[in-house]
Amino acid sequence: MTEPFGARLRRAMDERGPLCVGIDPHASLLADWGLGDDVAGLERFSRTVVEALAGHVAVLKPQSAFYERFGSRGVAVLEASVREAREAGALVLMDAKRGDIGSTMAAYAESFLRPDAPLFSDALTVSPYLGYGSLKPAVDLARQSGAGLFVLALTSNPEGGEVQHAVRADGRSVAATVLAHLAAENAGQEPLGSFGAVVGATLGDLGSYDLDTGGPLLAPGIGAQGATPADLPRVFGPALGRVLPSVSRGVLRHGPAPAALRAAADRLASEVRKAVGDA
Structure with a gap:
C-alpha cells in the first residue's frame, strides 16, 4: 500500500523545507520570460521550473x-510536468479546485487521484461549497490511493468571506464547519493527516478558529499578495508547525535562469524555517 500523503508530506517538509512553489504560467509571466503565449512557451516555462525546482522544494x-x-496540447504539457516533477522527487499538488456532486465529483477525483490516471497527483485542491459531504468520492479515492486533499476553508481572496464567514443555524461559521470535518478525517493519522485546509497567510490573527485539524495547512499569499514568512506565527499560532506556505510569483519572477529560481526558492524556504522555528 502507498504511504499516506500526510506522512510523505511531513518528510518532504522536514528534509527540503516547508515550501510549496506554484507553477502558474500566465500570459504576463510568459512575456516576462521572453516566451510566447502559446504551447511552445508553456512547455518551455514548465520544463524550466520543473528542472530547476523539482529536486529542491517539497x-x-x-x-x-x-x-x-x-x-488538449496544454493538458499534455501538464501531464508531462506532473510526471517529471514526481520523478525528480517533488510532491505534486494539483491546483484545480474541483467541486461537484455524485458521479461528477467521482470523475473529477479519478482524473487526478487514480494512480493510473495521466494527471495523477500526490494531492488535489477541492472546493466544499456544495456541502462538505459532496467531497466524499474524492476523500474515499484519496484514502485508497495514498493521496491527499486540500480543502478550501479560509481563502486569501477578499470575496471568500461572504461564504466562509457566514454563520450557520448552529452558530458555527461555514469555515469552522469545514475545519471540523477535516479534523475528523485526520483523526489518528500520524505524523500528519492527509486532508489539509487552504488558509490564507494574508488573513491576520485567526485565533477565533480552531486550526488544529491534524492535517497540513496550505497558506497562499506569501510574496505578491503581501504576506511574508514573518507573518506566519501571528496568523497560525499553535498550528504553525503544520503550515505549508505557497508562493508563485515571488519565485517565478526570478526566472528564467534556473539558478535564480533555485536561489529564490531556497531563500524563501530559509525564511520560513526561521519563522517556524521549532513549532
Whole structure:
C-alpha cells in the first residue's frame, strides 16, 4: 500500500523545507520570460521550473487553468510536468479546485487521484461549497490511493468571506464547519493527516478558529499578495508547525535562469524555517 500523503508530506517538509512553489504560467509571466503565449512557451516555462525546482522544494503546485486554456496540447504539457516533477522527487499538488456532486465529483477525483490516471497527483485542491459531504468520492479515492486533499476553508481572496464567514443555524461559521470535518478525517493519522485546509497567510490573527485539524495547512499569499514568512506565527499560532506556505510569483519572477529560481526558492524556504522555528 502507498504511504499516506500526510506522512510523505511531513518528510518532504522536514528534509527540503516547508515550501510549496506554484507553477502558474500566465500570459504576463510568459512575456516576462521572453516566451510566447502559446504551447511552445508553456512547455518551455514548465520544463524550466520543473528542472530547476523539482529536486529542491517539497511541493510543486501546477495551476491547471493555465494549461487548460491551451486545450488538449496544454493538458499534455501538464501531464508531462506532473510526471517529471514526481520523478525528480517533488510532491505534486494539483491546483484545480474541483467541486461537484455524485458521479461528477467521482470523475473529477479519478482524473487526478487514480494512480493510473495521466494527471495523477500526490494531492488535489477541492472546493466544499456544495456541502462538505459532496467531497466524499474524492476523500474515499484519496484514502485508497495514498493521496491527499486540500480543502478550501479560509481563502486569501477578499470575496471568500461572504461564504466562509457566514454563520450557520448552529452558530458555527461555514469555515469552522469545514475545519471540523477535516479534523475528523485526520483523526489518528500520524505524523500528519492527509486532508489539509487552504488558509490564507494574508488573513491576520485567526485565533477565533480552531486550526488544529491534524492535517497540513496550505497558506497562499506569501510574496505578491503581501504576506511574508514573518507573518506566519501571528496568523497560525499553535498550528504553525503544520503550515505549508505557497508562493508563485515571488519565485517565478526570478526566472528564467534556473539558478535564480533555485536561489529564490531556497531563500524563501530559509525564511520560513526561521519563522517556524521549532513549532
